[in-house]
Amino acid sequence: MRLATWNVNSIRTRVDRVVDWLERADVDVLAMQETKCTDAQFPMMPFAALGYEVAHVGLNQWNGVAIASRVGLEDVEVGFTGQPTWSSKPEEEATAEARALGATCGGVRVWSLYVPNGRTLADPHYAYKLDWLAALRDTAAGWLKEEPEKPIALVGDWNIAPQDEDVWDMAVFDGRTHVSEPERAAFRAMHDAQFTDVVRPFTEGPGIYTYWDYTQLAFQKRRGMRIDFILGSPGLAARVTGAEIVKDERRPKKGTTAPSDHAPVVVELG
DNA sequence: ATGGTGGGGTACCCA
Numbered sequence: 001m002r003l004a005t006w007n008v009n010s011i012r013t014r015v016d017r018v019v020d021w022l023e024r025a026d027v028d029v030l031a032m033q034e035t036k037c038t039d040a041q042f043p044m045m046p047f048a049a050l051g052y053e054v055a056h057v058g059l060n061q062w063n064g065v066a067i068a069s070r071v072g073l074e075d076v077e078v079g080f081t082g083q084p085t086w087s088s089k090p091e092e093e094a095t096a097e098a099r100a101l102g103a104t105c106g107g108v109r110v111w112s113l114y115v116p117n118g119r120t121l122a123d124p125h126y127a128y129k130l131d132w133l134a135a136l137r138d139t140a141a142g143w144l145k146e147e148p149e150k151p152i153a154l155v156g157d158w159n160i161a162p163q164d165e166d167v168w169d170m171a172v173f174d175g176r177t178h179v180s181e182p183e184r185a186a187f188r189a190m191h192d193a194q195f196t197d198v199v200r201p202f203t204e205g206p207g208i209y210t211y212w213d214y215t216q217l218a219f220q221k222r223r224g225m226r227i228d229f230i231l232g233s234p235g236l237a238a239r240v241t242g243a244e245i246v247k248d249e250r251r252p253k254k255g256t257t258a259p260s261d262h263a264p265v266v267v268e269l270g
Numbered sequence: 271a272t273g274g275t276g277g278g279g280t281a282c283c284c285a
Contacts, residue, residue, distance in 0.1 A: 009276075009277065009285085010276090010277055010278075013276090013277070013278095034277090034285085036277065036278065037278095060278095061277090061278050061279070062278075062283095062284080117284080117285065119284085119285095159285095213274090213275080213276095213285085214274080214275035214276045214277095214285085215273085215274040215275050215276085216273085216274050216275085217274080217275095218274095218275095258275080258276065258277095260276095261275090261276070261285080
Protein backbone atom coordinates (compact mmCIF):
# COMPACT_ATOMS: atom_id res chain seq x y z
CA MET A 1 0.00 0.00 0.00
CA ARG A 2 1.22 3.47 -0.91
CA LEU A 3 0.10 6.42 1.25
CA ALA A 4 0.73 10.05 0.30
CA THR A 5 0.17 13.55 1.63
CA TRP A 6 0.03 16.75 -0.42
CA ASN A 7 -0.81 20.33 0.43
CA VAL A 8 -2.49 21.13 -2.89
CA ASN A 9 -3.16 24.86 -2.35
CA SER A 10 -6.70 24.87 -3.79
CA ILE A 11 -8.06 21.61 -5.20
CA ARG A 12 -10.30 23.44 -7.67
CA THR A 13 -7.31 25.15 -9.26
CA ARG A 14 -5.06 22.10 -8.97
CA VAL A 15 -7.36 19.15 -9.65
CA ASP A 16 -5.95 18.43 -13.11
CA ARG A 17 -2.39 18.25 -11.78
CA VAL A 18 -3.40 16.21 -8.74
CA VAL A 19 -5.39 13.69 -10.75
CA ASP A 20 -2.67 13.55 -13.41
CA TRP A 21 -0.19 12.63 -10.70
CA LEU A 22 -2.54 10.06 -9.15
CA GLU A 23 -2.81 8.35 -12.53
CA ARG A 24 0.97 7.90 -12.58
CA ALA A 25 1.87 7.53 -8.91
CA ASP A 26 0.14 4.24 -7.96
CA VAL A 27 -0.97 5.84 -4.70
CA ASP A 28 -3.74 4.08 -2.77
CA VAL A 29 -4.47 6.82 -0.25
CA LEU A 30 -3.87 10.55 -0.73
CA ALA A 31 -4.37 13.01 2.12
CA MET A 32 -4.75 16.60 0.96
CA GLN A 33 -4.52 19.93 2.75
CA GLU A 34 -5.49 23.49 1.86
CA THR A 35 -8.28 22.37 -0.45
CA LYS A 36 -9.70 25.89 -0.06
CA CYS A 37 -13.30 24.99 -0.84
CA THR A 38 -16.56 23.91 0.71
CA ASP A 39 -17.66 20.27 0.63
CA ALA A 40 -20.11 21.11 -2.15
CA GLN A 41 -17.34 22.67 -4.25
CA PHE A 42 -14.91 19.75 -4.01
CA PRO A 43 -14.39 18.22 -7.50
CA MET A 44 -15.33 14.63 -6.70
CA MET A 45 -15.85 13.34 -10.25
CA PRO A 46 -12.21 13.22 -11.46
CA PHE A 47 -11.29 11.17 -8.36
CA ALA A 48 -14.28 8.86 -8.72
CA ALA A 49 -13.35 8.26 -12.35
CA LEU A 50 -10.03 6.82 -11.14
CA GLY A 51 -11.72 4.66 -8.51
CA TYR A 52 -11.08 6.87 -5.46
CA GLU A 53 -13.61 7.62 -2.78
CA VAL A 54 -13.16 11.04 -1.22
CA ALA A 55 -13.97 12.47 2.20
CA HIS A 56 -13.60 16.21 2.63
CA VAL A 57 -14.23 18.83 5.26
CA GLY A 58 -14.11 22.51 4.43
CA LEU A 59 -16.72 25.03 5.39
CA ASN A 60 -15.27 28.09 3.67
CA GLN A 61 -12.59 29.25 1.24
CA TRP A 62 -9.79 28.79 3.79
CA ASN A 63 -8.09 25.55 4.76
CA GLY A 64 -10.03 22.35 4.08
CA VAL A 65 -8.62 18.81 4.28
CA ALA A 66 -9.47 15.66 2.38
CA ILE A 67 -8.64 11.96 2.05
CA ALA A 68 -8.94 10.12 -1.26
CA SER A 69 -8.74 6.33 -1.09
CA ARG A 70 -9.09 3.41 -3.46
CA VAL A 71 -8.74 0.85 -0.66
CA GLY A 72 -11.80 1.76 1.36
CA LEU A 73 -12.82 4.83 3.32
CA GLU A 74 -14.45 4.01 6.64
CA ASP A 75 -15.16 5.70 9.96
CA VAL A 76 -14.68 9.20 8.55
CA GLU A 77 -14.29 11.68 11.39
CA VAL A 78 -13.71 15.41 11.62
CA GLY A 79 -11.42 16.65 14.37
CA PHE A 80 -11.10 14.45 17.40
CA THR A 81 -14.43 13.28 18.73
CA GLY A 82 -14.55 13.28 22.48
CA GLN A 83 -11.68 15.74 22.75
CA PRO A 84 -13.14 19.09 23.76
CA THR A 85 -9.60 20.40 24.31
CA TRP A 86 -8.80 19.79 20.64
CA SER A 87 -7.90 23.46 20.31
CA SER A 88 -7.93 26.64 22.31
CA LYS A 89 -10.83 27.80 20.21
CA PRO A 90 -14.45 26.81 20.74
CA GLU A 91 -15.16 23.44 19.20
CA GLU A 92 -17.38 24.79 16.43
CA GLU A 93 -14.69 27.27 15.39
CA ALA A 94 -12.02 24.61 15.33
CA THR A 95 -14.25 22.41 13.20
CA ALA A 96 -15.01 25.29 10.90
CA GLU A 97 -11.30 25.67 10.30
CA ALA A 98 -11.32 22.13 8.97
CA ARG A 99 -7.79 21.23 9.90
CA ALA A 100 -8.13 17.50 10.62
CA LEU A 101 -9.92 14.64 8.92
CA GLY A 102 -9.57 10.97 9.84
CA ALA A 103 -10.57 7.78 8.04
CA THR A 104 -9.66 4.10 8.04
CA CYS A 105 -8.29 3.06 4.64
CA GLY A 106 -7.16 -0.47 3.95
CA GLY A 107 -6.84 -1.15 7.67
CA VAL A 108 -4.74 1.94 8.36
CA ARG A 109 -6.07 4.86 10.37
CA VAL A 110 -5.11 7.98 8.42
CA TRP A 111 -5.34 11.56 9.65
CA SER A 112 -4.97 14.41 7.16
CA LEU A 113 -3.65 17.32 9.22
CA TYR A 114 -3.19 20.98 8.44
CA VAL A 115 -1.34 22.37 11.46
CA PRO A 116 -1.95 26.09 12.09
CA ASN A 117 0.71 28.31 10.53
CA GLY A 118 1.33 30.48 13.58
CA ARG A 119 2.04 33.61 11.52
CA THR A 120 4.53 35.28 13.90
CA LEU A 121 5.84 34.45 17.36
CA ALA A 122 3.83 37.34 18.87
CA ASP A 123 0.56 36.48 17.11
CA PRO A 124 -2.26 34.72 19.01
CA HIS A 125 -2.23 32.17 16.18
CA TYR A 126 1.19 31.04 17.41
CA ALA A 127 -0.18 30.16 20.87
CA TYR A 128 -3.12 28.49 19.14
CA LYS A 129 -0.69 26.43 17.06
CA LEU A 130 1.12 25.18 20.17
CA ASP A 131 -2.16 24.39 21.91
CA TRP A 132 -3.37 22.55 18.83
CA LEU A 133 -0.22 20.44 18.70
CA ALA A 134 -0.42 19.64 22.42
CA ALA A 135 -4.02 18.50 22.01
CA LEU A 136 -3.05 16.38 19.02
CA ARG A 137 -0.24 14.73 20.99
CA ASP A 138 -2.50 13.97 23.95
CA THR A 139 -5.24 12.61 21.73
CA ALA A 140 -2.90 10.46 19.65
CA ALA A 141 -1.17 9.14 22.77
CA GLY A 142 -4.60 8.12 24.04
CA TRP A 143 -5.25 6.06 20.92
CA LEU A 144 -2.05 4.09 21.43
CA LYS A 145 -2.90 3.49 25.07
CA GLU A 146 -6.13 1.86 23.88
CA GLU A 147 -4.60 -0.06 20.97
CA PRO A 148 -0.77 -0.12 21.08
CA GLU A 149 -0.41 -2.09 17.83
CA LYS A 150 -2.85 -0.04 15.75
CA PRO A 151 -1.36 1.27 12.47
CA ILE A 152 -1.95 5.02 12.55
CA ALA A 153 -0.53 7.63 10.16
CA LEU A 154 -0.54 11.32 11.07
CA VAL A 155 0.17 13.00 7.76
CA GLY A 156 0.12 16.50 6.42
CA ASP A 157 1.50 20.00 6.53
CA TRP A 158 2.95 20.39 10.02
CA ASN A 159 4.23 23.93 9.47
CA ILE A 160 7.32 23.02 11.50
CA ALA A 161 10.91 22.60 10.31
CA PRO A 162 12.17 20.28 13.06
CA GLN A 163 15.91 20.52 12.31
CA ASP A 164 18.25 23.28 11.19
CA GLU A 165 18.91 21.41 7.94
CA ASP A 166 15.18 21.55 7.17
CA VAL A 167 15.42 25.17 6.04
CA TRP A 168 17.70 26.55 3.37
CA ASP A 169 19.27 29.17 5.64
CA MET A 170 18.76 29.22 9.41
CA ALA A 171 19.94 32.84 9.59
CA VAL A 172 16.94 33.92 7.53
CA PHE A 173 14.53 32.14 9.89
CA ASP A 174 15.96 33.53 13.13
CA GLY A 175 13.08 34.78 15.25
CA ARG A 176 10.40 33.37 12.97
CA THR A 177 7.83 30.62 13.27
CA HIS A 178 8.37 27.03 12.01
CA VAL A 179 11.86 26.83 13.57
CA SER A 180 11.18 28.11 17.11
CA GLU A 181 12.12 25.87 20.01
CA PRO A 182 8.54 25.45 21.31
CA GLU A 183 7.37 24.30 17.88
CA ARG A 184 10.27 21.89 17.57
CA ALA A 185 9.57 20.62 21.09
CA ALA A 186 5.96 20.00 20.06
CA PHE A 187 7.18 17.97 17.09
CA ARG A 188 9.58 15.97 19.29
CA ALA A 189 6.72 15.36 21.71
CA MET A 190 4.94 13.47 18.94
CA HIS A 191 7.97 11.20 18.75
CA ASP A 192 7.95 10.82 22.54
CA ALA A 193 4.33 9.70 22.09
CA GLN A 194 5.70 7.01 19.72
CA PHE A 195 4.69 8.66 16.45
CA THR A 196 7.90 8.76 14.41
CA ASP A 197 8.88 10.37 11.11
CA VAL A 198 8.85 7.41 8.73
CA VAL A 199 9.99 9.38 5.67
CA ARG A 200 13.26 10.97 6.78
CA PRO A 201 15.21 7.69 7.02
CA PHE A 202 14.69 7.32 3.25
CA THR A 203 15.20 10.99 2.41
CA GLU A 204 18.11 12.23 4.48
CA GLY A 205 19.09 15.89 4.20
CA PRO A 206 20.52 18.44 4.06
CA GLY A 207 18.88 20.14 1.10
CA ILE A 208 15.81 17.87 1.10
CA TYR A 209 12.61 19.90 1.26
CA THR A 210 8.85 19.54 0.74
CA TYR A 211 7.91 23.22 0.33
CA TRP A 212 9.29 26.12 -1.67
CA ASP A 213 7.91 29.64 -1.45
CA TYR A 214 6.31 30.97 -4.63
CA THR A 215 8.25 34.24 -4.40
CA GLN A 216 11.85 35.15 -5.19
CA LEU A 217 12.40 32.11 -7.42
CA ALA A 218 12.81 30.02 -4.28
CA PHE A 219 12.37 26.68 -6.06
CA GLN A 220 14.84 27.51 -8.78
CA LYS A 221 17.33 28.69 -6.13
CA ARG A 222 16.78 25.52 -4.05
CA ARG A 223 15.53 27.54 -1.11
CA GLY A 224 12.96 25.27 0.54
CA MET A 225 11.69 23.91 3.82
CA ARG A 226 10.90 20.41 5.04
CA ILE A 227 7.54 20.88 6.76
CA ASP A 228 5.35 18.05 5.40
CA PHE A 229 5.64 14.81 7.33
CA ILE A 230 4.23 11.34 7.73
CA LEU A 231 4.37 10.24 11.36
CA GLY A 232 3.60 6.60 12.07
CA SER A 233 2.62 4.66 15.15
CA PRO A 234 4.86 1.67 15.96
CA GLY A 235 2.38 -0.62 14.19
CA LEU A 236 2.64 1.47 11.04
CA ALA A 237 6.35 2.23 11.20
CA ALA A 238 7.15 -1.49 11.30
CA ARG A 239 5.53 -1.89 7.89
CA VAL A 240 7.37 0.94 6.09
CA THR A 241 9.59 -0.24 3.24
CA GLY A 242 10.31 3.06 1.49
CA ALA A 243 9.47 6.73 1.08
CA GLU A 244 9.98 9.58 -1.33
CA ILE A 245 9.39 13.30 -1.79
CA VAL A 246 8.09 13.89 -5.31
CA LYS A 247 9.94 17.12 -5.99
CA ASP A 248 9.05 17.00 -9.68
CA GLU A 249 5.44 17.90 -8.85
CA ARG A 250 6.64 21.28 -7.53
CA ARG A 251 8.18 22.05 -10.92
CA PRO A 252 6.33 24.50 -13.18
CA LYS A 253 5.10 22.88 -16.39
CA LYS A 254 4.53 24.71 -19.63
CA GLY A 255 0.93 25.00 -20.75
CA THR A 256 -0.61 24.08 -17.41
CA THR A 257 -1.61 25.74 -14.16
CA ALA A 258 0.99 26.67 -11.58
CA PRO A 259 2.13 23.89 -9.25
CA SER A 260 1.29 23.84 -5.57
CA ASP A 261 4.05 25.33 -3.43
CA HIS A 262 4.30 21.90 -1.73
CA ALA A 263 5.46 18.56 -3.16
CA PRO A 264 3.73 15.25 -2.41
CA VAL A 265 5.31 12.96 0.20
CA VAL A 266 4.82 9.21 -0.23
CA VAL A 267 5.40 6.24 2.04
CA GLU A 268 5.33 2.59 0.99
CA LEU A 269 3.85 0.03 3.38
CA GLY A 270 4.45 -3.70 3.21
C1' DA B 271 14.14 48.17 -4.68
C1' DT B 272 10.64 46.72 1.93
C1' DG B 273 9.68 43.94 -3.78
C1' DG B 274 8.59 38.87 -5.62
C1' DT B 275 4.18 34.67 -6.68
C1' DG B 276 0.22 32.19 -5.84
C1' DG B 277 -4.80 31.38 -3.91
C1' DG B 278 -9.11 33.07 -2.21
C1' DG B 279 -12.11 36.93 -3.29
C1' DT B 280 -13.33 41.43 -5.36
C1' DA B 281 -10.99 44.65 -0.67
C1' DC B 282 -7.39 43.00 0.87
C1' DC B 283 -5.94 38.75 3.75
C1' DC B 284 -3.16 34.65 3.93
C1' DA B 285 0.71 31.57 2.86
